[in-house]
Amino acid sequence: MSKIVFVLGAGASAHCGTPLMNNFLEVAEDLFRSGEVDEVKEDFENVFDAVGKLHAAQSKAIIDTYNIEDVYAAFEMGKLLGRLPGIEGADKLERLTSSISKVIGYTLEKTTKVPNDYRINPFEAYYDFTEIIRKLIKANRSLSVITFNYDLGLEYSLYRNKLLPDYCLGDLPLKGNSVTYLKLHGSINWGRCSNEECGKIVPYREFRETESKAGLDYGILPIISRLKRLKCSSCNKTLEENPFIVPPTWNKTAFHEQIEQVWRRAANELKDAENIFVLGYSFPSTDMFFRYLFALGIDMSTILRGFYVYDIDPAVEGRFQSLLGSGVSQKFLYQGLEFEDAIKKEIIGYKDYMDLGRKYLTIPQILHIY
Ligand SMILES: [Zn+2]
Structure with a gap:
């Protein structure tokens, strides 16, 4: 299971243009x-x-x-x-x-804006994030990504960097560099089989074709219209016309069966985590689901070495502190950085990138990857 777990919230995708x-x-x-x-x-x-x-x-x-x-x-x-x-x-x-x-x-x-060409648009935070992932894979470090986001900003960068998102939906045997990528609230490229007895979630994975307007150096991924044309990989029936996204309520029962395996896997990943990085997730007090996922999932006393929270809203620090309790405070580090800054600086030698000062530790610094 994973030694490094990244937890992403809406703040991580904001740099792609997604609304909060x-x-x-x-x-x-x-x-x-x-x-x-x-x-x-x-x-x-x-x-x-x-x-x-x-x-x-x-x-x-x-x-x-x-x-x-x-x-x-x-x-x-x-x-x-x-x-x-x-x-x-x-x-x-x-x-x-x-x-x-x-x-x-x-x-x-x-x-959700996807850059047409990373050589023109190198300062893409998700792309840099996938560079971190690539380096960790190369160094044989196990890792996983848990997200609350529905969008495909990160998928696109994984695809561009020749990495495959493994959604843990059991949908296909993955070859090559696959990354455990758990979308707890579903995703706009997931469709549910319309056959009630089957109900399988089928993800659309073709990120090759983007749509862009003349003169812009970014495009969008036209996914939903294509999802409708997919067939279930188990029973060959059509998929439901809506994307499979889970509402943030207590009553997730209607969505339970299909996504349960993803949630369980997330709890398992957290259980064995040595380092947890939370990025752009503000942990609202109403999010009881995450509270329990953490409380039941993490072994804070023995396995966990570091719990790092990056968010520009200082109120987020207190929320996580009260979740973790005083016993692990020496393992807890809050840093007032947005997603882009948490991952960018010094990764790939961007010398010109603004200096944020030494008081902050970026993810590559913590993980010793340069
Ligand atoms: Zn089916």
Whole structure:
């Protein structure tokens, strides 16, 4: 099992252009108005309409209607409880959860920028991250990546660096340099088999073709439209039309069976981890799932040597400290760096990169890889 575990949150993908949780709906609305998502226009309208009703119905803002995770969770809970303000009927509630997964999928597809050419765009943080991975593999260090993100920014850099993401879905025998890559909340390139008895998750792995507009040195990965054309690798039935993404609620039961193997694997990876690096994950107090994953997964007293948290928000330090307790504080290091800075400096000899000062230790420094 893994000795080095990287845990990534939304802050890690932000450098690719993906919106954060609290401006996601604004970005989605801009896309909708620009006409870029016309093929799923009704789904966008459906979500905006329900968010408006939810917003209006709350005398106190219990649910943050500007935050996509809160909204997605509210829709899922609405489906479970059989009601949402202004929306009646199981069909409409079902439709709404389907619509929001499309809104999330299309918004991420349209906003995640992938560089056309790394020789022109060398300062790509995910690419540099895959360089770290490559060096660790070469040095026979075992590692895994656990992420809460749905987007494909990292997949694309793995692909460009000739590394394969092993999602641990048992979907294909991997050859070459595969990287254990556990997406706890699903992914916009995962489709679920429409045959209820099968229900297998099938990932789309062709990252070759990007779409780009003239004059721009980056493109996007058109994944969702292609996912729809895939067939299940087990039973050859079509896949569901929505990407397989899991809402951040307690009630993950509807998604359980298929993704359970990914969660178990994540707990296992954490159990044997010697060094854990958390990047761009703010650990919101509502994320009970992660709290338990950590609490039950990590052996903090014996195996763990270092627990490193990189985030520009200083409040994140306290959240992790209270999770870990005082017994391991000598193993805990918080650094106020964003993802790009945590991995970039001194990896591949970027001399001109801004000097962040010696008080910070970057990942390559900690792992002694240069
Ligand atoms: Zn199937």
